[in-house]
Amino acid sequence: MIVIFDLDRTIFDTEKFKEDIAKILNININQYNKDCEKYFTDKKKTYNLYELLRILKSEKRISSIKNNSEKIENLLKNSKRYLFPKATEVLEKFKNRGDKLILISVGPLSWQKKKINSLKIKNYFDRIIILEKEKYKNLDFLKKENDEILIINDNAGETFDMKKAIGKCDVCLICGPYSGNAKHNLKTYNIKDCLKLF
Numbered sequence: 001m002i003v004i005f006d007l008d009r010t011i012f013d014t015e016k017f018k019e020d021i022a023k024i025l026n027i028n029i030n031q032y033n034k035d036c037e038k039y040f041t042d043k044k045k046t047y048n049l050y051e052l053l054r055i056l057k058s059e060k061r062i063s064s065i066k067n068n069s070e071k072i073e074n075l076l077k078n079s080k081r082y083l084f085p086k087a088t089e090v091l092e093k094f095k096n097r098g099d100k101l102i103l104i105s106v107g108p109l110s111w112q113k114k115k116i117n118s119l120k121i122k123n124y125f126d127r128i129i130i131l132e133k134e135k136y137k138n139l140d141f142l143k144k145e146n147d148e149i150l151i152i153n154d155n156a157g158e159t160f161d162m163k164k165a166i167g168k169c170d171v172c173l174i175c176g177p178y179s180g181n182a183k184h185n186l187k188t189y190n191i192k193d194c195l196k197l198f
């Protein structure tokens with residue numbers, strides 16, 4: 001089986017990480033989320049921490065980009081605490097079964113790379129793909145696969161677009177803020193449930 005994993009909010013606790021970033025920036029988490037919506041979601045742009053820091057600096061809400069980005073990058077030195085419970089065990093289980101694991105993540109290349117490197121999960125994956133935009137447009141390499149394909153992802157809309165692009169595949173929807181962003185009647189799970197499900 002080929003298992004396609006998402007990173008943010010699937011194996012990585014992005015919300016907890018965002019809370020810690022907001023604390024460093026001295027911004028209330030609700031305000032931080034509003035800023036992210038205003039500067040990225042509403043503009044259909046992918047979240048970019050460094051761009052956000054530049055905006056906050058221009059609005060005189062932070063005094064230094066360098067100090068803050070250093071502090072935030074320091075969070076990544078102990079980033080394993082942002083992995084959801086049992087996430088590593090889930091990757092290990094699939095890997096030990098002989099499945100082919102693919103990580104597909106959307107975000108700024110250098111930032112996603114830093115995150116993935118710090119999590120020490122690279123060895124579980126046969127392939128790691130980081131994209132700036134839509135995943136479903138970059139899945140042609142899976143169309144000719146005869147193997148079963150499973151997508152494990154928290155974002156319902158994104159997952160259904162991927163499924164459509166691939167053709168035949170199974171979906172395990174992870175519960176989170178985006179697991180209801182498209183109409184469906186699937187049950188949602190935590191990543192640790194994959195230990196029992198598969």
Ligand SMILES: [Mg+2]
Nearest residue numbers: 006008009154
């Ligand atoms: Mg995600």
